[in-house]
Amino acid sequence: MAVEATAASTAPTLLRVEDLCLAYEVRHRVSRERTKTIALQDVSLELCSGQTLALVGPSGSGKSSLARCLVLLERPSSGRILYQGQDILKLSPDAEKSVRQELHLIFQDSATALNPRFTVQELVAEPLLIHKSIFPGVNFNEKVRELLDQVELGKTWHDRRPLELSGGQRQRVAIARGFALRPKILVLDEALSALDLSAQAQLANLLLDLQECHGLSYLYVTHDLRMARALADEVAVLEAGRIVQSGLPAEVLTPSLQPVS
Amino acid sequence: MAKVAPRVAHSCLLLLAVSVLSFALLSAAPGNFFDELRLNPSISPETVAALKAQYGVDQPWPARYFHWLSSIVHGEFGYSLSYHCSVGSLLWPRARNTLLLTSLAMLFAWMLAIPWGIVEAVKPNSWLSHITSWLTSTLLGIPELVLGLLLLFFAARTSWVPTGGMFSSNPSSASASWKLADLARHLVLPVAALVLGSAPIFVRYVRSAVAEVWGAPFIEHMRGLGIPTVRLLYRHALPVAANSLISVFGFSLGALLSTSLVIEIVLSWPGLGPLALEALLSRDIYVVMAVVLLSSVFLVFGNLVADLLLYWSDPRIRTV
Numbered sequence: 001m002a003v004e005a006t007a008a009s010t011a012p013t014l015l016r017v018e019d020l021c022l023a024y025e026v027r028h029r030v031s032r033e034r035t036k037t038i039a040l041q042d043v044s045l046e047l048c049s050g051q052t053l054a055l056v057g058p059s060g061s062g063k064s065s066l067a068r069c070l071v072l073l074e075r076p077s078s079g080r081i082l083y084q085g086q087d088i089l090k091l092s093p094d095a096e097k098s099v100r101q102e103l104h105l106i107f108q109d110s111a112t113a114l115n116p117r118f119t120v121q122e123l124v125a126e127p128l129l130i131h132k133s134i135f136p137g138v139n140f141n142e143k144v145r146e147l148l149d150q151v152e153l154g155k156t157w158h159d160r161r162p163l164e165l166s167g168g169q170r171q172r173v174a175i176a177r178g179f180a181l182r183p184k185i186l187v188l189d190e191a192l193s194a195l196d197l198s199a200q201a202q203l204a205n206l207l208l209d210l211q212e213c214h215g216l217s218y219l220y221v222t223h224d225l226r227m228a229r230a231l232a233d234e235v236a237v238l239e240a241g242r243i244v245q246s247g248l249p250a251e252v253l254t255p256s257l258q259p260v261s
Numbered sequence: 262m263a264k265v266a267p268r269v270a271h272s273c274l275l276l277l278a279v280s281v282l283s284f285a286l287l288s289a290a291p292g293n294f295f296d297e298l299r300l301n302p303s304i305s306p307e308t309v310a311a312l313k314a315q316y317g318v319d320q321p322w323p324a325r326y327f328h329w330l331s332s333i334v335h336g337e338f339g340y341s342l343s344y345h346c347s348v349g350s351l352l353w354p355r356a357r358n359t360l361l362l363t364s365l366a367m368l369f370a371w372m373l374a375i376p377w378g379i380v381e382a383v384k385p386n387s388w389l390s391h392i393t394s395w396l397t398s399t400l401l402g403i404p405e406l407v408l409g410l411l412l413l414f415f416a417a418r419t420s421w422v423p424t425g426g427m428f429s430s431n432p433s434s435a436s437a438s439w440k441l442a443d444l445a446r447h448l449v450l451p452v453a454a455l456v457l458g459s460a461p462i463f464v465r466y467v468r469s470a471v472a473e474v475w476g477a478p479f480i481e482h483m484r485g486l487g488i489p490t491v492r493l494l495y496r497h498a499l500p501v502a503a504n505s506l507i508s509v510f511g512f513s514l515g516a517l518l519s520t521s522l523v524i525e526i527v528l529s530w531p532g533l534g535p536l537a538l539e540a541l542l543s544r545d546i547y548v549v550m551a552v553v554l555l556s557s558v559f560l561v562f563g564n565l566v567a568d569l570l571l572y573w574s575d576p577r578i579r580t581v
Contacts, residue, residue, distance in 0.1 A: 100487035
């Protein structure tokens with residue numbers, strides 16, 4: 001089921017997923033028997049420029065698998081992922097590298113998603129160093145400072161390591177790092193779920209501010225319907241690897257109207 | 262320095278405790294060096310008693326312990342009743358031979374284990390990984406003694422390398438390069454036995470440490486950024502995986518003097534192994550004590566080196 005652009009979104013389509021299927025094959029170590037688990041089945045959706053699409057669903061419904069496919073951490077079994085009209089599953093390694101700059105994943109558990117040996121500055125600088133060819137003549141130290149200012153992380157924290165920070169601060173670092181390459185799409189895989197309510201609200205506001213300033217698009221993977229309603233322009237419900245509902249938050253996330261959500 | 266000094270002091274206390282305990286246990290064991298003399302009818306009990314008094318064996322163990330401790334200060338480590346000389350003069354040439362053998366073996370074992378373990382961790386489903394995994398399991402299943410005997414059999418059948426000893430009975434006029442080449446040929450068999458015995462264990466440690474980090478979300482995240490695999494491995498995965506490997510490295514340093522005991526005996530390497538075995542069988546208590554103490558010194562030193570390496574390599578430990 002495709003999520004069509006609603007009347008509210010007149011922005012051009014940035015990302016289109018068509019009939020995406022993903023199956024994991026596991027071979028038993030002793031019996032050598034192969035078993036197949038279907039994670040995604042014929043998933044189709046669209047994300048418009050500058051908008052937020054919330055992907056909700058119960059645990060094990062395939063939300064994270066879809067997120068990983070979108071940032072090329074998983075190769076789907078079939079289907080297409082069109083980013084600005086280009087199928088990113090068929091790109092050359094060089095072209096793929098440039099697409100990776102524009103699609104970025106932020107994980108739920110920032111404690112494990114950040115290299116524990118790096119300082120905050122080093123963590124944010126790393127994507128810049130990997131793709132330094134796209135920043136000719138840029139002073140990386142200044143750029144890192146600017147990024148950390150944007151996520152409101154003061155100078156006192158710049159030399160700290162992830163385990164010296166709170167969960168909210170770590171997620172700010174993850175956002176600053178995710179934002180370092182000026183991506184067009186941020187895939188937020190339960191990025192706010194592990195935080196307390198106050199930190200969730202602060203980061204949600206930060207994400208909305210960044211979206212407003214830079215025209216970012218978010219694919220917000222969550223099981224928190226309240227946050228989905230607050231952040232999303234559109235919502236898609238994933239269940240057992242299939243999209244079973246989609247539309248405006250007010251339509252999809254009203255229990256009396258939609259039994260699944 | 263402020264962090265090292267307490268560790269060194271702690272290590273010295275530990276060594277002292279090990280020496281007291283070992284000496285007490287060895288003294289408590291039934292029998293001594295002179296018991297066999299009693300069985301000889303031509304030696305009178307008075308002669309045995311006089312010999313015991315001469316060598317101080319009839320004294321209580323604390324007195325003998327302090328006497329032995331004072332001899333360590335002079336580098337003698339007591340007196341060998343079997344060899345009739347100071348233990349120090351016996352110990353150092355043997356310890357040097359053992360260290361030469363085990364240092365080379367450890368070096369080669371780690372050089373082999375690091376790339377081998379990384380391949381198994383990073384490409385777990387590749388054919389190369391399947392082969393190396395099978396080889397590791399096979400080698401782990403072969404006892405060191407059997408490994409030594411197999412290599413000995415191989416050397417005896419092929420005559421490619423000497424089957425034992427450290428030097429051939431070469432003329433004294435032989436050049437230094439000839440002697441060096443001769444030593445290298447004699448080292449092949451015991452080093453190979455030790456490497457084949459210890460490398461699979463290190464491979465398992467390397468594989469486990471790297472595999473754990475390789476699946477971590479921060480590595481996944483970096484992969485998502487399109488970072489080249491080599492950079493991912495050297496800049497991110499290996500430094501994080503290094504901590505547990507440094508501890509194992511420290512332990513392998515500590516085992517340098519004790520790891521080759523069986524192989525030295527099987528392949529007639531003139532190291533500490535045969536000396537320790539003979540001393541144990543003949544109850545030459547001061548030689549046994551010296552070997553135990555030296556092994557403990559290495560174990561404590563290895564752990565200290567590992568701690569210092571961890572302190573140097575991991576910024577998180579420095580900031581605690």
